[in-house]
Amino acid sequence: MTDLNQIGLNAKKASVLLNRMMQEKKNNALRLCAEALLENANDILSANAVDLAIAEKNGMKSSLIDRLRLTKERLEGMAEGLKEIIALPDPIGEVLSIKIRPNGLNIGQKVVPLGVVGIIYESRPNVTADAFGLCFKTGNAVILRGGSDAIHSNKAIVKVIREGLTKAGCTPDAIQLIEDTSREKVVELMRMNRYIDVLIPRGGAGLIRTVVENSTIPVIETGTGNCHIYVDESADFAMALDIIDNAKTQRLGVCNACESLVIHKKISQEFIPQLVQRLSSKDIEIRADEEACSISSQCVPATEEDYGTEYLDRIISLKIVESIDEAIDHINYYNTKHSDAIITKDYSKAMKFLNEVDAAAVYVNASTRFTDGNEFGFGAEIGISTQKLHARGPMGLKALTTTKYIIMGDGQIR
Amino acid sequence: MTDLNQIGLNAKKASVLLNRMMQEKKNNALRLCAEALLENANDILSANAVDLAIAEKNGMKSSLIDRLRLTKERLEGMAEGLKEIIALPDPIGEVLSIKIRPNGLNIGQKVVPLGVVGIIYESRPNVTADAFGLCFKTGNAVILRGGSDAIHSNKAIVKVIREGLTKAGCTPDAIQLIEDTSREKVVELMRMNRYIDVLIPRGGAGLIRTVVENSTIPVIETGTGNCHIYVDESADFAMALDIIDNAKTQRLGVCNACESLVIHKKISQEFIPQLVQRLSSKDIEIRADEEACSISSQCVPATEEDYGTEYLDRIISLKIVESIDEAIDHINYYNTKHSDAIITKDYSKAMKFLNEVDAAAVYVNASTRFTDGNEFGFGAEIGISTQKLHARGPMGLKALTTTKYIIMGDGQIR
Numbered sequence: 001m002t003d004l005n006q007i008g009l010n011a012k013k014a015s016v017l018l019n020r021m022m023q024e025k026k027n028n029a030l031r032l033c034a035e036a037l038l039e040n041a042n043d044i045l046s047a048n049a050v051d052l053a054i055a056e057k058n059g060m061k062s063s064l065i066d067r068l069r070l071t072k073e074r075l076e077g078m079a080e081g082l083k084e085i086i087a088l089p090d091p092i093g094e095v096l097s098i099k100i101r102p103n104g105l106n107i108g109q110k111v112v113p114l115g116v117v118g119i120i121y122e123s124r125p126n127v128t129a130d131a132f133g134l135c136f137k138t139g140n141a142v143i144l145r146g147g148s149d150a151i152h153s154n155k156a157i158v159k160v161i162r163e164g165l166t167k168a169g170c171t172p173d174a175i176q177l178i179e180d181t182s183r184e185k186v187v188e189l190m191r192m193n194r195y196i197d198v199l200i201p202r203g204g205a206g207l208i209r210t211v212v213e214n215s216t217i218p219v220i221e222t223g224t225g226n227c228h229i230y231v232d233e234s235a236d237f238a239m240a241l242d243i244i245d246n247a248k249t250q251r252l253g254v255c256n257a258c259e260s261l262v263i264h265k266k267i268s269q270e271f272i273p274q275l276v277q278r279l280s281s282k283d284i285e286i287r288a289d290e291e292a293c294s295i296s297s298q299c300v301p302a303t304e305e306d307y308g309t310e311y312l313d314r315i316i317s318l319k320i321v322e323s324i325d326e327a328i329d330h331i332n333y334y335n336t337k338h339s340d341a342i343i344t345k346d347y348s349k350a351m352k353f354l355n356e357v358d359a360a361a362v363y364v365n366a367s368t369r370f371t372d373g374n375e376f377g378f379g380a381e382i383g384i385s386t387q388k389l390h391a392r393g394p395m396g397l398k399a400l401t402t403t404k405y406i407i408m409g410d411g412q413i414r
Numbered sequence: 415m416t417d418l419n420q421i422g423l424n425a426k427k428a429s430v431l432l433n434r435m436m437q438e439k440k441n442n443a444l445r446l447c448a449e450a451l452l453e454n455a456n457d458i459l460s461a462n463a464v465d466l467a468i469a470e471k472n473g474m475k476s477s478l479i480d481r482l483r484l485t486k487e488r489l490e491g492m493a494e495g496l497k498e499i500i501a502l503p504d505p506i507g508e509v510l511s512i513k514i515r516p517n518g519l520n521i522g523q524k525v526v527p528l529g530v531v532g533i534i535y536e537s538r539p540n541v542t543a544d545a546f547g548l549c550f551k552t553g554n555a556v557i558l559r560g561g562s563d564a565i566h567s568n569k570a571i572v573k574v575i576r577e578g579l580t581k582a583g584c585t586p587d588a589i590q591l592i593e594d595t596s597r598e599k600v601v602e603l604m605r606m607n608r609y610i611d612v613l614i615p616r617g618g619a620g621l622i623r624t625v626v627e628n629s630t631i632p633v634i635e636t637g638t639g640n641c642h643i644y645v646d647e648s649a650d651f652a653m654a655l656d657i658i659d660n661a662k663t664q665r666l667g668v669c670n671a672c673e674s675l676v677i678h679k680k681i682s683q684e685f686i687p688q689l690v691q692r693l694s695s696k697d698i699e700i701r702a703d704e705e706a707c708s709i710s711s712q713c714v715p716a717t718e719e720d721y722g723t724e725y726l727d728r729i730i731s732l733k734i735v736e737s738i739d740e741a742i743d744h745i746n747y748y749n750t751k752h753s754d755a756i757i758t759k760d761y762s763k764a765m766k767f768l769n770e771v772d773a774a775a776v777y778v779n780a781s782t783r784f785t786d787g788n789e790f791g792f793g794a795e796i797g798i799s800t801q802k803l804h805a806r807g808p809m810g811l812k813a814l815t816t817t818k819y820i821i822m823g824d825g826q827i828r
Contacts, residue, residue, distance in 0.1 A: 016770075019769075019770070020769070020770065099791060101789070101791060105780055105784060107791075114802050193626070197802050197803075198803055212630055213630050216626055216627050218632065218801060218802075220803070236825075239825045242827055243827055245827075246828060247827075250828055332430075354524075354820045354822075356430075356433070356434065358529070359818065360818060361818070362819070362820050362821070363821045363822075364821070364822050364823060365822070365823045365825055365826075366822075366823025366824075366825070366827075367827045367828055369828045370821065370826065371819075375515070375828070376515075376521055376819070377513060377515060377521075387611075387632060388528050388529065388816040389611075389632040389803060389804040389816070390803040392816050392818060392819075393817075393818070393819045402803070403806055403807075404772075404773065404774060404775070404806060405774060405775040405785075405790070405806075405807045406775075407777045407778070407780055408777075408778050408779070408780075409778060409779045409780025410780075411650075411657065412779075412780040413657055413659075413780075413781045413783070414660060414664055414783045414784065414789070
């Protein structure tokens with residue numbers, strides 16, 4: 001399907017039906033979709049093999065090919081993901097409170113679906129099922145626009161899910177895929193305000209920037225993370241080393257990985273050699289300011305650009321500061337408002353950092369790697385918002401809802 | 415001041431200071447600003463007289479001149495508005511809850527200012543003080559871009575408020591006005607993502623559309639209201655007439671005024687003549703479908719366009735439907751997602767309407783005119799959101815805040 005107007009109309013109609021759908025029916029459909037993914041595993045894997053063959057022919061990087069690859073186990077993971085969503089509480093329909101006004105009006109605030117959610121993403125085909133599951137659970141119709149690299153896989157997955165929905169007696173238009181992955185179509189998609197209530201880009205910084213700059217539909221910006229760890233003069237060195245090691249190396253290519261260190265001058269002579277030893281044992285290159293380079297010859301001189309870079313690689317930047325104020329100013333200037341941490345034993349420094357760093361998640365004495373829907377206990381995640389409107393930080397089911405006021409009167413006029 | 419980059423930098427710096435400011439200091443500053451408005455009333459009124467003289471020379475409509483006009487009483491109202499904001503509870507800094515994860519991490523969600531709020535508005539100079547008051551109370555720096563018609567008034571008001579802030583020991587850059595009201599500057603403003611966290615347009619449909627289509631900054635869409643009242647077959651006629659009369663005529667030019675009626679066919683023969691009598695006594699023209707025109711010769715035939723029009727005038731559209739489903743479909747197609755009401759005695763129709771009409775505020779047996787921050791008990795209002803993201807319906811202080819996660823650990827890693 002490539003007629004965007006028809007896709008929009010279908011989604012709008014589906015969203016009306018989804019808004020009225022009982023929890024039981026939604027959960028049963030999710031179960032049937034999960035089963036359908038497993039029953040049709042061979043079809044999906046064959047389609048994926050086509051994408052992989054094209055990718056290899058085009059010389060795609062092996063790390064990207066790995067993201068694109070589906071296996072029996074990964075399909076089981078996708079099906080498991082849908083089943084886990086069944087178990088989550090359905091937020092839709094809850095009336096948060098009803099207040100009675102002096103004139104007797106009862107004013108309540110009711111949780112309702114957003115309506116139609118558009119998702120623009122890159123080459124990971126598992127996003128297709130994940131995003132559908134979260135949107136469906138919250139009564140939203142979803143329009144997916146995946147990357148061209150994964151088009152055969154995405155078509156196969158969407159076909160199977162639509163069959164599962166039909167079997168459950170639900171409208172298959174709860175999920176639709178834009179099969180034409182041309183640039184013109186995505187630009188058209190980003191201006192379909194009449195049909196789409198929110199657009200969520202998931203992918204690299206370039207994709208997200210394009211969507212923010214071109215969309216007239218409200219966007220939830222996700223993902224880019226230039227995360228900092230500030231090692232205060234009072235830090236426990238062993239804790240600081242463990243947290244930095246974990247935040248940088250536990251998984252390199254993720255948005256909550258640490259990309260930049262800020263070290264208090266008072267401890268730099270003693271701490272930096274230990275840090276260099278720890279990170280070089282993990283093959284991490286340190287790009288540092290002049291002072292740090294003079295402390296350790298293993299540091300490479302950093303440029304201004306380094307401090308603003310999300311490496312997603314075996315590189316980290318480092319800056320020495322003379323005070324916590326300088327640290328906070330540096331972080332607020334260069335961070336992407338994602339996740340930043342302080343390592344300290346000092347109560348007032350901890351409080352100051354929590355209050356003054358401007359980010360979705362601010363940590364004391366813990367790894368930035370915890371910024372994640374599952375780690376936060378949301379059970380699932382549609383992405384990590386780095387903007388301030390609507391949702392900030394890891395987004396669970398609640399981020400896919402809005403509210404409406406319901407007002408019950410008996411003839412009140414002004 | 416017209417250098418937008420400098421204005422953005424100033425606002426960002428001011429927002430850092432405002433984020434740290436105690437409630438007491440903010441309230442004291444609001445009090446001094448309110449006093450400053452009264453003490454400098456003559457300067458503001460003289461500046462307003464310049465705007466009025468230009469407007470009259472340019473042949474501005476008298477209703478618009480009335481919006482532009484400041485008087486001693488209106489200035490007192492502005493000052494009173496700032497004082498009322500002092501009394502409202504300050505939402506900033508509250509930690510909504512702290513949850514403890516299995517690994518011992520304490521994860522809290524803290525209410526924080528948005529940062530820098532941009533407001534683009536038209537000719538009502540009272541917005542200048544109102545918007546400042548609400549943004550300041552919530553720790554946000556505000557950048558104002560008012561209409562060229564009110565530029566002398568706005569400059570005078572902003573100058574006085576900045577003096578009040580200085581007297582209170584606060585940064586005057588908590589409020590800045592863009593004095594160059596050219597189109598180029600407003601386009602530049604709408605792309606200042608580096609400095610502005612949210613843009614709120616306040617004004618007519620054209621202004622709002624321009625901002626939605628051109629802004630790369632997240633926007634909160636406000637205002638346009640094509641509000642419906644559906645008179646169900648079971649409606650109490652006297653109640654229906656009172657509510658329609660109130661919703662249409664109590665104030666014509668407001669977004670929560672009723673612009674369109676939907677009448678069940680079963681009662682149309684009996685109800686429409688009574689309706690025509692009531693509305694014609696208030697000089698309201700009824701533009702109706704063929705069937706209604708055949709019932710009353712005082713109805714004027716409606717075009718398709720009428721059903722989508724926010725008149726803000728002595729005109730109302732009318733459509734006869736055969737069922738509540740047809741009524742809901744009609745309303746969901748033509749409404750602007752603002753406010754819609756049903757008049758009914760029937761419980762299940764009331765519930766169905768509340769559940770299925772897609773609007774910020776859905777009413778049973780009450781006038782749509784209640785969609786308003788004060789009427790909802792918020793104490794103040796920055797606008798009425800007609801979008802689904804972030805805030806929906808009347809926006810009080812809470813809509814000017816966001817949250818950040820604060821995570822307190824003792825060395826946790828993944």
